Amino acid sequence: MKLNPSFFGIAFSSLLAIDLWLSKRLGVCACEDSSWGSVRPLISDSVAGQEVMLNLLMALVLDLVLVGVVKAVVRRRRPSHNRMDMFATFSVDRYSFPSGHATRAAMCARFLLAHLVLAAPLRVLVLLWATLVGFSRVLLGRHNVTDVVFGFFMGYWQYNLVEILWLSPVMLQSTMGQLH
Known part of the structure; x- marks a missing residue:
């Protein structure tokens, strides 16, 4: 001591x-x-819970890839009034189209509404949250309105792709078996 x-x-x-x-x-x-x-079941170790969480992870990675590709192709600059003056933030890219926040908010909202049993007031809150995320990007000057609107549209349709690519428990178990 x-x-x-x-x-x-x-x-x-x-x-x-x-x-x-x-x-x-x-x-x-x-x-x-x-x-x-009582919230613990949402953080599940059941096969069904793992299925939903892994597919959500896959959806988020898919979103990052698709948004990155579209931004690289379109290369639309951020609004001229955009200022990087916020404390402890950094920008991962210089491009604004589409808004990745809007794509993820729309896709996550559809995912949550489809895979979690939510009461009507909570469903409204999820939709309000997604809308406010997009609106905040315009308010902060990070995006133009069309960046956000297209981001919502893209995120909405991305969820359809997630459903097509959905990893089932059988597929998950065979993948995990191959990893061991």
Whole structure:
């Protein structure tokens, strides 16, 4: 034990203690009797849950690839009033068409509405969330309206492609068997 710890040692120990305390407080789904323990089935280890989560992952990767290809082909510059003045952000590309946020929001909204049993008010919130994501891109000056509108259209149709490429539990098990 050090009798005269350094400032950095004390700061690091304090940060570690705060991290542990905060992590424990935020672990509201840690076990079934936790305050949000009923949400645990959404983070599933069942075959059906894994199927949905893996297909969502596949859908998101597909979206990144398709948006990247369209942006590379179209090469539309971001709006002239766009400023990269937000703290702790970075831009992965210089192009604005289509809005990747809008494609992912539309595709994820369709995915969630199709694969999670949601009550009507929650369904409205999912659609409102997707709309606000797209609208925020225009408000921030990152995209033109047509970038977002086409992004919504593209994301909507991307979900159809996800359904065609859907990985079934049998396909998942055979793929996992080949990996082992």
